[in-house]
Amino acid sequence: MVQRHCSTASQRVSWVSELIADSGSYGVVSHLSQTISVSRQTLYSWKAKGQAALEQALGPAPTATAMESKVQIERAILTLLVEGHASYRGIQRCLWLLLGVQVSLGKIAAVVQSAGELAQHWLSRHTPATARGVALDELYGPSHGEGYLNVVDVHSGAVWASTSLVGVDGESWTLLLWQLEEQGLHWQTAVSDGGRAIGEAVATVSPECAHQRDVWHLLHACQQVQARLDRRLEELEQQTAVVARQAARLAAGQRPRGRCPKSDVVAHAAELAQARYACEGLGYLSGELRHLLGVVVLTAQGLMPSSVRQGELEALLALLAELSLVAPDSMQHELARLVTLLQAALPHLVLFAPGLDASQEHACQALGPSAVHLLGWAWQRRAILGPTSKELLESIPAAWQSVAAPLLAAWDAAVRASSAVENWHSVVRPYLAVHRRLSSGMVALLAVWHNHRIAERGLHRGHSPLMRSGMTQASPDWLVALGYPPDGMACLPESLVESQPTLALAA
16 A cells, blocks of 8 residues: 655645755755655656646647647548448547547547537527428337427428437427427427327417328328238139149049148139229229329319218228228238228318318419419429429419419428438438437437538429528538537637627727
8 A cells, every 4th residue: 555745735845846946956855855745756757747837837828730630630530420320439430540540438428428419509509480381200219108309390391300219108298399389499380299298298388270180191101011912812823733633532422631621612703802802992992092092183174172082081091991802801901001091080181171172273263274274283293394393384384474483482391291300310320320328419410410511402402401491500510510620720609600790880
């Protein structure tokens, strides 16, 4: 055990000062060692510490190059974390191999934590001024009943909120929506996959808001049931030859083979016909459902109004219920579950349609039903004719453009799918695979990076989610927005710029 010398700090300062002042004089260390009863090794150690402390206190301040190197290392850590999907140990290894810099895991964690706090503050200060359409969904984690709650702009794809792992219930969603309201985010439409927790939160926070049911989840459910029915039909078709052989054995006086042999050819043919009818019927009704859930529904008489669309959906649901009754016993369960799912979703399936009636009726009065029918046909094929509605508008007659512009804008603004939040989930999942669990700061970092990321190709080439939301973006570099400039110059995070006092000079 090391024993400390029984002396005060002021005494040691006096002794070290004497040693440094008389450095090079013969016998000074030996004389002081005998006087205060301290070994020569201890005195040399005190002298070295004192010398180092004086050099650090009186030496030059850190140069700008050192500060720039610090900022560049922080930028490298965050870039490898977000752009490279790297783990903390992977970041440490890359910095050593590429830059020759040894950074501890604690330092990397501290940089990420500090940047995460800045990102959370940035998200709380940057909300659009206009009312938006938002997509709500949760990304479940490894623990049962816990997930990451996400709120994403439907049209621009900007992430307005993304939490760490919390309980997926109505209370968590309600608190998140209240927090967004306090931050200044307003929405006129919300769309989700129909989860009970989200429905409770939307009804509590904004009961006047239209809560649209995502149509693609229902269409996907129809595809799943169709696939199961097709597989069952294929199994029945493969059994036809087996049933014929069993009937031949029975006619020859032999016993049929197998545990549950089927030897009635007529009954099997009837079941096969019923199964084929059920598969074809579900395929037809699924196609009609996809048609009726479109933004624009064309008929021989023109555009279908929302009241007629709702009646058609109810009739389709009744036909599907009848189909489930005449289907074979092995298919009735799947069809009955699909009918139950559609019945629960029907009140929220086409909430976007009534808002289009006024624009469509005004266009019909101004241009005529045939012209509006043609505009609807062209809008459905805008990916080929456009590819955007703006380019499509430039290709139609000039006399139509003043009436067609608000109609095309209304069709573009219709909210019926939550694909924007599903896209965000596809961004988050690779990081979950690396880190297993994401903190609130980490998901905030990903959200800030995603909101600043400029598309390099596709329909939104050259624009970031912030730009598509109508918000100004000071720099395309998300690290600059958080206060990490590329050249090491002093830079305030965007989230703190507005809070800084400004000085006005009077003449």
